[in-house]
Amino acid sequence: MRRCSRSRSAGNSRAFSNGSTACTATPGSACKRSKPAGSTGINLTLLLRAITKVLGWRLRGRAWPNPFFHLKTRDPIYPLTVLSQDERDALRPYCGPQPTVRATA
Numbered sequence: 001m002r003r004c005s006r007s008r009s010a011g012n013s014r015a016f017s018n019g020s021t022a023c024t025a026t027p028g029s030a031c032k033r034s035k036p037a038g039s040t041g042i043n044l045t046l047l048l049r050a051i052t053k054v055l056g057w058r059l060r061g062r063a064w065p066n067p068f069f070h071l072k073t074r075d076p077i078y079p080l081t082v083l084s085q086d087e088r089d090a091l092r093p094y095c096g097p098q099p100t101v102r103a104t105a
Helices: 044-060 085-094
Strands: 004-006 021-023
Touching: none
Parallel strands: none
Antiparallel strands: 004 021
């Protein structure tokens, strides 16, 4: 039994006379169309092109400007600060989800 059919003949019901696809309502019976070429699997050409571009930039020194480091000195632009345990504990109530309504058990 065919699950998907294209109905173009005039003898079929009025709903399917426009050439639309008719499918059954059972699970997994939807019309499965093949995926476009190149959309599945790894595109090796694209992957190799990206790798060669990044390696070329790195080897020629064109990976700059970097928004976090100076070009000439390679020092960080922004100072790095590490929070102490007390500072982290003070900020913890402001982090993460903040539910407005609490469920009661």
